[in-house]
Amino acid sequence: MRYHAVESFDEAVRISASATGITRFLAGGTDVLVQLRAGSIQPDDIIDIKHVPGVKDITRRADGGWDIGAAVSGIELGAHAELCRDWPGVVEGMRLVGSTQVQGRATLTGNLCNGSPAADSVPGLMAAGATVSVTGPDGARVVAVADIPKSPGKTNLKPGEVITRVHLPPRGENGGDCYLRFIPRTEMDIAVVGCAVSLRVSGDMITEATVALGAVAPTVVLVPAAGAALVGSALDDAALEALVTAARAACRPISDRRGTVEFRIEVAGVLARRAASIAYARAKGETA
Amino acid sequence: MSRIHITTTVNGETAEFLTEPRETLLDVLRNQLGLTGSKEGCGTGDCGACSVLLDGVLVSSCLVLGVEAQGKTVETIEGMATDGALHPLQRQFIEHAALQCGFCTPGILVAAKALLAQNDNPTETEIRYWLAGNLCRCTGYDKIVRAVQDAAAEMRGAA
Ligand SMILES: Cc1cc2nc3c(=O)[nH]c(=O)nc-3n(C[C@H](O)[C@H](O)[C@H](O)COP(=O)(O)OP(=O)(O)OC[C@H]3O[C@@H](n4cnc5c(N)ncnc54)[C@H](O)[C@@H]3O)c2cc1C
Ligand code: FES
Ligand code: FES
Numbered sequence: 001m002r003y004h005a006v007e008s009f010d011e012a013v014r015i016s017a018s019a020t021g022i023t024r025f026l027a028g029g030t031d032v033l034v035q036l037r038a039g040s041i042q043p044d045d046i047i048d049i050k051h052v053p054g055v056k057d058i059t060r061r062a063d064g065g066w067d068i069g070a071a072v073s074g075i076e077l078g079a080h081a082e083l084c085r086d087w088p089g090v091v092e093g094m095r096l097v098g099s100t101q102v103q104g105r106a107t108l109t110g111n112l113c114n115g116s117p118a119a120d121s122v123p124g125l126m127a128a129g130a131t132v133s134v135t136g137p138d139g140a141r142v143v144a145v146a147d148i149p150k151s152p153g154k155t156n157l158k159p160g161e162v163i164t165r166v167h168l169p170p171r172g173e174n175g176g177d178c179y180l181r182f183i184p185r186t187e188m189d190i191a192v193v194g195c196a197v198s199l200r201v202s203g204d205m206i207t208e209a210t211v212a213l214g215a216v217a218p219t220v221v222l223v224p225a226a227g228a229a230l231v232g233s234a235l236d237d238a239a240l241e242a243l244v245t246a247a248r249a250a251c252r253p254i255s256d257r258r259g260t261v262e263f264r265i266e267v268a269g270v271l272a273r274r275a276a277s278i279a280y281a282r283a284k285g286e287t288a
Numbered sequence: 289m290s291r292i293h294i295t296t297t298v299n300g301e302t303a304e305f306l307t308e309p310r311e312t313l314l315d316v317l318r319n320q321l322g323l324t325g326s327k328e329g330c331g332t333g334d335c336g337a338c339s340v341l342l343d344g345v346l347v348s349s350c351l352v353l354g355v356e357a358q359g360k361t362v363e364t365i366e367g368m369a370t371d372g373a374l375h376p377l378q379r380q381f382i383e384h385a386a387l388q389c390g391f392c393t394p395g396i397l398v399a400a401k402a403l404l405a406q407n408d409n410p411t412e413t414e415i416r417y418w419l420a421g422n423l424c425r426c427t428g429y430d431k432i433v434r435a436v437q438d439a440a441a442e443m444r445g446a447a
Contacts, residue, residue: 003292003309003355026353033351034332036310046309048356075345099421100399101336104345105352187420188334 005048009135009164012047017137017160019045025162026050027071028105030098031114049162058083064170070163074103087168088282089177089196089275093124096181099188109163112145115153115219116190122149122220123196123212124179129169136161146212149219175200176282178275181214182267184258191215192259195247195271197279199227204234206280211243211272216251216264223250226272235280243276244269296357298323299367307354314338316354317364325365325394329423336422339395340364346402348421365394368401377401377439386435388426396422400436408444412437 006012016023021044024032035041049055055071058080066083074094078084084091097106097120111121112132125145132148134141137160145166150156157163177198183189194214200207211226226246233239253264281287291306298321305320312331317323317340329335331350338349341363342356349362368375377397380386387393396419403410403418410418415433424432 001309003353005355005358029353029356030333030351033312033353037312037331037350046353050356073345098333099336099348100346100402100418101339101348101421102333102351104342104347187417 001043001046003046003048005051007051007053009049009052009162012049012052012162013135013137013160015045015047016162021045023047025113027107027110028073028102029110030102030106031110047162052164061167061170064172066168068108068166068168070109070165071107074098074106077108078103083168085288086171087124087128087177088288089179089198089279090121090124090128090130090168093179093194093196094121096120096179108166112148112166113155113157113163115149115151115155117149117152117217117219118191118194118215119220120179120181120191120194120214123194123214124177124198125166125168126212126220126222127177127179127196127198127210129198129210131167132163133165133167134161135164140164142167146222151218172200174202174283174285176279176284178278178282180271180275180278182271190258193253193264193267193271194220195268195275197230197272197275199230199276199279199283201280201283204284206230206233206235206239209276211247211276213247213250213268213272216253216268218252221250223247226250230276235276240273240276243272247272292355294355294358296359297361299363303362305354309353309355311354312350313340313342313352313354313357313362314349316357317349317362323364323366327391327394329391329395334421334423335392335395336399336419337392337395339398339422341398341402346399363398365398368397375401375439376442377404377436380435380439380442381432384431384435384438386427386431392422392424392426396424396432400439403436404440404443409440410436 023045024043026048050071055069057069130145179196181191181194199209209227209230211223214220229242248269251265327337329337340349
């Protein structure tokens with residue numbers, strides 16, 4: 001195994017594109033090292049991106065949106081008060097990842113690229129309409145976070161492609177988001193179900209809503225019908241019922257030791273309802 | 289396999305070592321630098337027995353490659369007592385009998401010290417969440433929490 005501490009993403013792409021064996025980019029390493037130690041992957045080349053200038057930066061763009069470097073850790077994300085005010089749901093998803101020790105290293109980009117259907121930060125990113133900048137042998141492109149996951153452990157990134165930054169849109173007026181997950185204990189476990197909701201209100205009425213579910217399908221999924229169930233309502237009982245029905249209808253879960261198919265479908269509805277209520281209160285400025 | 293020369297600062301002193309890229313920082317600390325206070329409980333980030341500070345940030349050293357330590361500062365349990373005098377956390381752990389087999393203790397002490405550096409008066413809830421990644425199979429945690437609280441009080445000068 002060779003270790004490369006690259007100084008630019010171009011260099012990362014060059015090494016990755018010319019590699020003949022197995023390559024892994026290294027951000028926080030909290031997935032890569034576990035897989036390495038377990039022997040489930042035996043990389044020939046490890047490309048550490050943490051020395052590329054700017055990878056630890058969190059910047060507000062002129063349009064009010066955010067650019068987040070590929071190596072920003074959970075702790076660094078949570079310490080950014082302005083970002084937390086704009087996108088509390090995105091931040092709380094990332095902050096649920098692992099322990100204090102894991103938070104010191106784990107990144108949004110790594111969580112996304114590891115490709116777990118239960119990745120805690122991904123539903124919040126999808127609901128927010130986040131995109132990522134990707135650089136590869138064929139040049140650069142911007143891709144929706146929702147288009148990155150392919151199947152468990154796999155992404156739609158092409159060979160040699162590396163994510164350089166995560167982009168959040170401007171939060172704008174009267175918006176709110178939230179992420180909730182169910183785990184059997186209070187800390188340090190993998191989501192049995194996760195749900196993120198991002199919405200906007202005008203007065204009491206919801207004008208936009210996006211819902212994403214985790215751990216109930218081979219990838220984290222957007223559920224357009226669940227968002228549509230909320231739009232035009234003031235989060236009344238009928239809208240919540242329609243939301244719950246749409247969220248449950250989108251579930252294609254598996255049964256495992258964490259939860260059965262039936263349990264996951266049930267909980268998806270419960271979490272969708274709760275996350276929508278919290279996002280709604282945040283959008284109306286009633287809670288932080 | 290080619291070994292890489294790394295220069296780092298461990299507990300305030302320059303340390304150099306040769307490492308294979310796949311070796312973890314924990315392997316290097318224990319096997320090359322003779323710092324066996326950091327323990328390997330799991331090797332997969334779950335137990336916290338290998339906790340160290342890397343450039344001031346609490347991490348599991350089993351999830352850091354040795355090569356990543358180049359140019360960085362590492363603080364381990366061996367740097368906690370100064371000139372033979374135990375740190376208040378160490379004394380309170382003894383005082384409260386907050387350890388039995390002791391395997392988790394170095395990691396918990398390092399993690400607790402990192403907590404007190406940023407919060408000099410943590411609540412029980414804050415302590416339990418902060419230490420959620422430090423597993424202890426013996427004590428049941430209560431004595432650990434009380435030891436941390438009393439050390440915090442002592443360090444605030446309130447004891
Ligand atoms: C004890 C423990 C608890 C955990 N708990 C949770 C949890 O509660 N919820 C959860 O969702 N996850 C959890 N995880 C998994 C892991 O911590 C997260 O997935 C984390 O966000 C991964 O980020 P990283 O920066 O460490 O990724 P890395 O391990 O560095 O990388 C992960 C993957 O992404 C690729 N990659 C990294 N950077 C890039 C890039 N810039 N471009 C393209 N590909 C890239 C890597 O090659 C690798 O395949 C846990 C892990 C541990 C060890
Ligand atoms: S040995 Fe590192 S966390 Fe368990
Ligand atoms: S004292 Fe034995 S594991 Fe904690």
